Amino acid sequence: MTEPHVVGPKATRREWIGLGVLALPCLIYSMDLTVLYLAIPSIAAELRPSAGQMLWIVDIYGFLLAGFLITMGTLGDRIGRRKLLLIGAACFGGASVLAAFSTSAEMLIASRALLGITAATLSPSTLSLIRNMFLDDRERMQAIGIWIAAFSAGGILGPVIGGVLLQWFWWGSVFLLAVPVMLLLLIVGPKLLPEFRDESAGRIDFASALLSVAAVLAVIYGMKRLAEHGFTAAPFVIIAAGLAIGGLFVRRQRRLADPMIDLSLFRAPAFGTALGCNVLTIFIAFGFFLFIAQYFQLVLGMTPLEAGLWTAPSGVVFVVGSMLAPKLAQRWPVARVVAGGMAVSTLGFGLLTQLGSLPFPLLMLGYTLFCAGLAPIGALTTDLVMNSAPPERAGAASGISETSFEFGGALGIAVLGSVVMAMYRSGIVDAVPPGLPADAVAAARDTLGGAVDAARALGPNGDALLLAARDVYVATLEKAAWICAGLSLFATFLILALEKRLSDTLQPEPAA
Missing domain, CATH: 1.20.1250.20 (MFS general substrate transporter like domains)
Structure with missing residues (x-):
């Protein structure tokens, strides 16, 4: 209710x-x-x-x-x-x-x-x-x-x-x-x-500002390195350093009379829950966006313009979903709208688990479904974050909200990207045809793009390599779709379990 x-x-x-x-x-x-x-x-x-x-x-x-x-x-x-x-x-x-x-x-x-x-x-x-x-x-x-x-x-x-x-x-x-x-x-x-500022706020604490910037940059940079180089020690050391700096930042906020971030914001049940939804939603979306664009070009052989045109509908779906979010929230509780969106995205990813055998219209249906499911969530969770914060802290709350989106995107590209590349490299080892030049084999084992370039350089002799690399990449994307479907399904039940926490903020009444 x-x-x-x-x-x-x-x-x-x-x-x-x-x-x-x-x-x-x-x-x-x-x-x-x-x-x-x-x-x-x-x-x-x-x-x-x-x-x-x-x-x-x-x-x-x-x-x-x-x-x-x-x-x-x-x-x-x-x-x-x-x-x-x-x-x-x-x-x-x-x-x-x-x-x-x-x-x-x-x-x-x-x-x-x-x-x-x-x-x-x-x-x-x-x-x-x-x-x-x-x-x-x-x-x-x-x-x-x-x-x-x-x-x-x-x-x-x-x-x-x-x-x-x-x-x-x-x-x-x-x-x-x-x-x-x-x-x-x-x-x-x-x-x-209009102009608005917190008249009771003191001067900004530059040490806190430096710590917050350093913490975010280190974690984002570590995730970027993780996406580029896989599960090596260096990215984790950088991320750990960023988390340690973040710990110092939080410790300093607790001691300051006028902290840069009011940590009491996180005690509002809807605030932290909504931020978690932001991270998870963008994690799922950004991770798979990266792969589907490569699939269009390197597996289906589309030009960059064609691939861009076929991925454009996802942006349209997100625009429409963001605009429809308030209407949906007028009829159902926010938690159920978010959970319903996650359930729809689960169906979309479920279709994409059969990527290798899907005709193109069904591929686009799965792609559109997972985008449509995730589309309203950002608007709803952002509103929850802003409604949980007092007006004088709206700037800090909005910065935290936007940072959660940035972290979700970086995490999706880094973690899901690294997992997919690890699965591809593992699968290509046994799939490469024998008798090929060593440099072509090395390129194919690195990335699908490397395999495509190596196959082109080999001419007709590279056809078998190209076919093998594409088959492995499709199988890898199907596994990635299973991961995303599982995360979406998990999020569906988690949000329903946390419905009371999300409902602690005031919510629009049902439309007549």
């Missing part, structure tokens, strides 16, 4: 227009995570980065964004969320210009680093402002659904718009997309967006 929702003052046209303004930087934030991939060949040809430099060009944005989310969310509570958003927007626009006109790999790395730090101001500021602009529970949930949808839309539009720009302009044009959006935000933001 659902509880009556908290009826607050209804949002006016100004708040809804302001929400549209807040959605724009979220769109750019998401696009900047994906748009670079299309520009990599052009960047490599012009700037001539080393392999290590290219990795940093790609990765440093996401690393620093994740590392600074909590710090920036807390900073917004202290200096003003609108003020921080506008400062961040101006800096993000400037960093985008620097990136677009970079003349060396080092300059592009530095620009991408600045983009990551300034991007960390955008998401917590926008979400915490939504918390203060929409005081009615039902309207706030709808606003958060639109906010989440903006991120999904950015993921869809990034490759499409980036591809169009790269068709006609130089690689730096993909970064200039942000400039007019940030200019618009700077012009209309002061007129449409």
Whole structure:
């Protein structure tokens, strides 16, 4: 049975227009995570980065964004969320210009680093402002659904718009997309967006900020190394160091009179449960997204454009699911909606466990089902997190919420990615046909991409190698689908068991 929702003052046209303004930087934030991939060949040809430099060009944005989310969310509570958003927007626009006109790999790395730090101001500021602009529970949930949808839309539009720009302009044009959006935000933001800050908050504790950034960066970087190099000692040492620094951070918060993060937030039953849902949902989704994109290109032989078009429906499903989440929560308790979504994703993954024998329409059905099941969850759990936190702590809560999504994605790619690669390498050992050159065998045992390249180099003699590698990869993906199906099913029953904890926050009443 659902509880009556908290009826607050209804949002006016100004708040809804302001929400549209807040959605724009979220769109750019998401696009900047994906748009670079299309520009990599052009960047490599012009700037001539080393392999290590290219990795940093790609990765440093996401690393620093994740590392600074909590710090920036807390900073917004202290200096003003609108003020921080506008400062961040101006800096993000400037960093985008620097990136677009970079003349060396080092300059592009530095620009991408600045983009990551300034991007960390955008998401917590926008979400915490939504918390203060929409005081009615039902309207706030709808606003958060639109906010989440903006991120999904950015993921869809990034490759499409980036591809169009790269068709006609130089690689730096993909970064200039942000400039007019940030200019618009700077012009209309002061007129449409309210200011809010915690008047009782003291100065930010820089030691706490340093510890939080170091802890998140170390754990994320360790997970990245785990995904790249498998289960070796170094990634676990780095992750352990990050966890140890995180322990020091928590210990310091308990001693401070005015902590950077109010640890009492985690005593709200729905807060921690919702964060756990965030991590698990993104863990499942990101891990499998990585594999399905490779399957389309390396097994089915699609071009990057074709693969992008066939993966685009997942973004559309996430947009629609985020928008529908408030409607679903008006009819059923949040816990049951989340559990139902997990159950639907279980069905989708169940279909994908038969990947090798599925006709393409059923493959897309399974893919769409697991996306549709996970789609509403982010909006619902984010609303639970924000509703669990007092208004003066909304910035910190939003930073924590966004960091949980970043951790879930990194964990999914690292752990599930490492497990899949380990299973592939184990299976390919006995599947490689005898009599092939040693370098071709070594490439095939490394990755499926290596096997495809080696088979092409061998010409007709490589057909057997290509067939064997693809068969092993399909069998591996079926096992990965079993893992994801099991996790989704486990989450379904876990959420139902925790229904009371999730219901401790006020929830919209059923629609008439």
